[in-house]
Amino acid sequence: MKCPFCGAPSTQVTDTRENEEGDIIRRRRRCNDCDKRFTTYERIELKMPQVVKRDGSRVEFERDKLLSSMKLALRKRPVMFERVEAALDRIEGRLLAMGDREIPSEALGELVMQELKRLDKVAYIRFASVYRNFEDAAEFSEAIREVSGRSRSRRSTD
Known part of the structure; x- marks a missing residue:
């Protein structure tokens, strides 16, 4: 080496x-x-599916690119790197278990959001705001209600 x-x-x-x-x-x-x-x-090293982007182009799955995105969302958050690595391992495991040759980038983004929600709620909101392209405060509020376990329907009955 x-x-x-x-x-x-x-x-x-x-x-x-x-x-x-x-x-x-x-x-x-x-x-x-x-x-x-x-x-x-x-x-x-296993053959990972190709990622189909929103514009229809296909790119190779890159663990490091996913790690960079997650690190950006987790910036200055109290999450140990080992937990992030474990989350990436779970995402890769799910991709391999699917057995598909291709995966839409939206589905990959959803897997990342599931893991971030488990790791850190603030990081989840950060990632979701960029990934889902939030345009106003109402979308942020809805995402915050989602991670705090309160939905609009429950809130209106209180």
């Missing part, structure tokens, strides 16, 4: 751990030249 800091070709594994499901291996490494440490992850 090449060192990401100095580019040296020789690194040493100092610690290896599997996640609870046993499908990801985390390795702590140390560069033999500059002595800096870094972490690598090994995971099974």
